[in-house]
Amino acid sequence: MATAIIMPKAGMAMEEGTVVKWLKAEGDSVQQGEPLLEILTDKVNMEIEAQVSGTLIRILKQEGEVVPVTQVIGYIGAAGESAPQGAATAQPTTPAPQSAPAVQPHAGAAILAEAAAEGKAEPQSGQAAPAVQPPAAHTSAPDSDLFDVAVIGGGPAGYVAAIKAAQLGGKVALVEKDIVGGTCLNRGCIPTKTYLKNAEVIDTIRRADQRGILLGSTDFKLDMEKIISVKNGVVKTLTGGVSGLLKSYGVRTYKGVGRITKDKKVSVDGKELIAAKKIVLAGGSKPSRLNIPGMESSLVLTSDEILDLKEVPAELAVIGGGVIGIEMATVFGAYGSKVTIIEMESRLVPFMDKEISAEMEKYAKEKGFRVMTSAKLEKIEETGGKLKIITDKGELQADKALLSVGRVADLEALGDIEFALERGKIKVNDRMETSVEGIYAAGDITGRLMLAHAAFKMGEVAAANAMGRNEKANLAYTPSCVYTMPEVGSVGLTEEAAAAKYEISVGRYLFGANGRALASGEKSGFVKVIIDKKYGEILGVHIVGPAAAETVNEAAALMSTEITAHEVSEIIHGHPTFSEAFMEAVADSLKKSIHKPKAD
């Protein structure tokens, strides 16, 4: 006999839920405890697990439909069995008693729901799952409703803008064509950092014997299915968290492609129309492609595809030695690929301080990567399942190539209105206003700083101004990090840029003289601090070394208060900590570091 799947009552206040996504199709066999579908409650996304094993014989409620709790949404039965009569009309059969639900919400999801209810579900770094509100045809609220702010794009800029506008009392709509959380959560910051942790684990295993920890063998195998599923699990937790946050703030989320119409409304998939007093464009960016013969080969991947690669390429060519290129080289190098980095400029991470580039080149060589700088890619040829990569500096073979040469703005949202652009990105002022009145832009789409935390700030400022405030986004003290081993953290001006404007003094401190770094066996790298000699203003801080991505936040926080180097050198730092090296480098810029030998 068929078992009903019902919309569960997952909280005291829950009266209805939305079917977000069926994870099984009609006819699929299901095992007890296996996730069947995702639903959206009044607070959060959650997975519904099968209570019995069998075949999913009927789906009654489709994605996007809102269903009262306890109503039947499908049936599990034996293969070939028919659903109970009346099922085809999508009407509920007698609701199953709540004490014996046919399905149960996933425990983890239930916990998340509670956290959101108590306001504890914090947004994680740059993070996204579709907080899919039903399309117009299924909603009770008419689409003619006027919103205060409509946001197009649910990445770090867009979801933060939506939450901020709601915090300021706005009625907010958010349109997302894919999964909220954007590049950062789904294809960027978070998946790459999950993989980089794997690289760190591998490195730790390999170096354990240096500390007298003998593992017997440092041979290991990679289970790529598991590696990908761990990464997807992290992504899902965070995207679900963002979904819950949006829901908790009452943001109405639409799934589809948002476009601005001539009369400044937002169309969703060319159908529904959202009317809003103000619009925030936060469509983000997508990987750049080079106009070079052979680029279309399926063996040439972008960061979007490489993160789901199930086989580790024996030879990987990384085209572009910027942050993404070096991070992915680190990951696949640790997984076992022979890596070559091809960079057109004369140094790796060319936008960073020259000493960081030099340290990155040293790092790449230590990891066994071949580095080709000042090398211009001319052509890619694919023969017999292999790539021949031809540059003006010579050729190489590879099984796969990663194209990491930058990102372009995703302008799909622009629709019928013309905006002033700057090098292909939407031009904005510090208030995040575009050239079109009432329309703001934030995040990667503006090309200002293509970083998640910069997108957060721009999103907040755009939303605040859309809600009638007068705020500016000051991105001068935005840290940039590279999550290599050791990692990099940089904020403010490079030495070159600072020297062009100020009379400077440069302080340095090596991690080789830092107690915690030595104790941790992570002694390579340095902290470099650049100050203005006249007033002691800290102009730039560049760190390569352990916890650099954390310590640089201290530097950024202090710099944004316009504190002087004299004052920073007096701040007591915990001992032993990596960040003591920052304080010593600041003191060195004043020639008063206690833990450096007396200068001649």
Ligand code: FAD
């Ligand atoms: P996005 O995150 O791109 O989000 C835009 C969203 O808008 C997307 O969800 C998209 O589907 C949606 N959208 C676009 N057009 C429409 C439309 N017309 N209708 C509806 N929806 C639309 N940054 C860091 O700070 N730290 C890192 O460690 C880091 N690592 C990265 C690693 C990689 C591999 C990559 C690719 C990027 C990384 N970044 C990192 C950069 C970071 O991901 C971006 O700066 C950030 O995601 C930008 O946020 P955004 O909201 O502007 O755009």
